[in-house]
Amino acid sequence: MPRITYIAQDGSSRVVEAPVGHTVMEGALDNDVDGIVAACGGSCSCSTCHVYVDEAWIEAVGPRHAEEDFVLEQGIDVRPNSRLSCQIDVTEALDGLVVHLPAEQAE
Numbered sequence: 001m002p003r004i005t006y007i008a009q010d011g012s013s014r015v016v017e018a019p020v021g022h023t024v025m026e027g028a029l030d031n032d033v034d035g036i037v038a039a040c041g042g043s044c045s046c047s048t049c050h051v052y053v054d055e056a057w058i059e060a061v062g063p064r065h066a067e068e069d070f071v072l073e074q075g076i077d078v079r080p081n082s083r084l085s086c087q088i089d090v091t092e093a094l095d096g097l098v099v100h101l102p103a104e105q106a107e
């Protein structure tokens, strides 16, 4: 199973295995990774699954889609590498993916 590393603002990290076909958001929730709220359950409408894709993985992950861009406008401290983790599907190509957790999620 692909491994995903979630790095918190304090530098602590969690490495989890997530099945192909799940999302990076589900990988966090299924493994009790703090910092991902996912209030809408992954329907791309809340922005509380916000993550920053590590610079080394931006190309592999790909760009945000238009609806995600719109929802991220509700996010806090949105940056060029911001993504909604519910919109990133886990694939074998993303084995080793690193994402950084924001200091806080939107309400």
Ligand code: FES
Pocket: 025, 037, 038, 039, 040, 041, 042, 043, 044, 045, 046, 047, 048, 049, 071, 084, 085, 086, 087
């Ligand atoms: S879980 Fe709500 S936008 Fe991702």
